[in-house]
Amino acid sequence: MSAARRSVAERGFSLMEVMVSLVVMSAGLLGVAKMQALALASTQIASARSMAAIQAASLASAMHEDRGYWGSVAPAAFAGGIVVTKTGVSSTPTISASTLTGSTDCTAAACTSTQLAGYDLQQWALALQQVLPNYVTTITCTAGSPVTCTININWTEKAISLMPAGANTQASPNYTLYVQP
Numbered sequence: 001m002s003a004a005r006r007s008v009a010e011r012g013f014s015l016m017e018v019m020v021s022l023v024v025m026s027a028g029l030l031g032v033a034k035m036q037a038l039a040l041a042s043t044q045i046a047s048a049r050s051m052a053a054i055q056a057a058s059l060a061s062a063m064h065e066d067r068g069y070w071g072s073v074a075p076a077a078f079a080g081g082i083v084v085t086k087t088g089v090s091s092t093p094t095i096s097a098s099t100l101t102g103s104t105d106c107t108a109a110a111c112t113s114t115q116l117a118g119y120d121l122q123q124w125a126l127a128l129q130q131v132l133p134n135y136v137t138t139i140t141c142t143a144g145s146p147v148t149c150t151i152n153i154n155w156t157e158k159a160i161s162l163m164p165a166g167a168n169t170q171a172s173p174n175y176t177l178y179v180q181p
Helices: 015-065 113-131
Strands: 082-086 135-142 148-155 157-159 169-171 174-179
Touching: 015 113, 015 148, 015 157, 015 174, 082 113, 113 135
Parallel strands: none
Antiparallel strands: 082 135, 135 148, 148 174, 157 169
C-alpha cells in the first residue's frame, strides 16, 4: 500500500491537532483552578461567620449567668449601647462602658455583679479577637420587664468578587443575636 493511500488513523496526529487539544485542556484546567479558589474563599467566609455566631452565643451564655447585671436596667443606661472594638492586628479590644473596664480577676476573688460582667466582657473580647481580627460589637439593652439585649457583631473580611479583574473588596458582614438575660 502506498503512503498516499494510508487512512487518517494510520497517519497519526498532526501538530495542529495536538496544539488545539492542549488549548482546550488548558482552558478546562484554568476553570477548575478558579472554582477551587472560589470554594476556598467561600469556606473561609463561612468559617468567620460561624465563629461570629459561636462567640455571640458565648456572650449570651455569660449574660444568662450574670442576670444580676444584665437583667437589671444598668446595661440600658448606656446610650448607644456598650461598644467593644478591635482594630488592627496588635491592638487590644476596647470597651466603651467605663464601669465594665477594670482589672478585676473574678476567678481569683469574689466579684460584684458589675465586676463579673466587665470581666466576662473582657474575656469574651479577647476570645473574639482570636477568630475575628477586626471587629466592632455593639450590645444594646432595653429597660423594661424583662430586659432584652441585642448583640451585633460587625467585622471585616476579604471577599472575592465576581466583578472585573482586581475587584477584590473588603466586605463588612454583620451578625445579630437577640438575648433575654
